[in-house]
Amino acid sequence: MLYIAAILHPYIEHNIEKMTPTSQLCPCSSNRTYQSCCQPLHAGQLHASSAEQLMCSRYSAFYLGNIAYLIATIHPHQRQDNDEKTLAQTIKQTQWLGLKIIKHSQTEHAAIVEFVAFFQHETVGQLHEKSRFVKEDGQWFYIDGELLPPIKLSRNELCFCGSGKKIKKCHGNVSPK
Numbered sequence: 001m002l003y004i005a006a007i008l009h010p011y012i013e014h015n016i017e018k019m020t021p022t023s024q025l026c027p028c029s030s031n032r033t034y035q036s037c038c039q040p041l042h043a044g045q046l047h048a049s050s051a052e053q054l055m056c057s058r059y060s061a062f063y064l065g066n067i068a069y070l071i072a073t074i075h076p077h078q079r080q081d082n083d084e085k086t087l088a089q090t091i092k093q094t095q096w097l098g099l100k101i102i103k104h105s106q107t108e109h110a111a112i113v114e115f116v117a118f119f120q121h122e123t124v125g126q127l128h129e130k131s132r133f134v135k136e137d138g139q140w141f142y143i144d145g146e147l148l149p150p151i152k153l154s155r156n157e158l159c160f161c162g163s164g165k166k167i168k169k170c171h172g173n174v175s176p177k
């Protein structure tokens with residue numbers, strides 16, 4: 001996931017002190033508990049078995065403010081000196097609402113995952129990105145991503161936030177600015 005601090009205005013800051021108890025639903029919108037989803041990856045007990053799973057765990061790490069995990073899952077060649085600072089800024093400025101995986105294609109050593117991460121900014125915003133991943137020594141890494149225009153959502157589909165309600169009854173304002 002790209003750092004979206006650059007596309008957000010700097011004046012919104014959220015107090016990120018969210019700790020997801022293990023028995024609660026995972027932030028990645030998988031509808032599973034954190035314990036049975038992204039937690040073992042964040043804890044270093046498991047490696048992601050697919051690029052899609054890595055993508056989801058990186059989203060959860062953004063949500064939870066787990067900077068160490070975000071850096072560890074960037075391919076070493078792609079890491080920058082200011083990663084920690086940029087990530088901290090993005091995490092502080094962003095209130096994430098949900099994740100929707102659009103497409104996922106994977107070969108043995110490379111993968112592309114297209115997704116939308118929804119966030120609350122004056123209205124609901126979308127980070128629609130096509131991310132590249134590679135697998136090295138049995139481990140998936142994030143390489144980089146290409147930003148795409150926001151997707152159109154039907155007001156009658158279930159809300160991306162996982163509330164179980166239709167979009168029009170929940171985070172209804174989804175049109176791009």
Ligand SMILES: [Zn+2]
Nearest residue numbers: 026028037038
């Ligand atoms: Zn998860």
Ligand SMILES: [Zn+2]
Nearest residue numbers: 159161170171
């Ligand atoms: Zn919602």
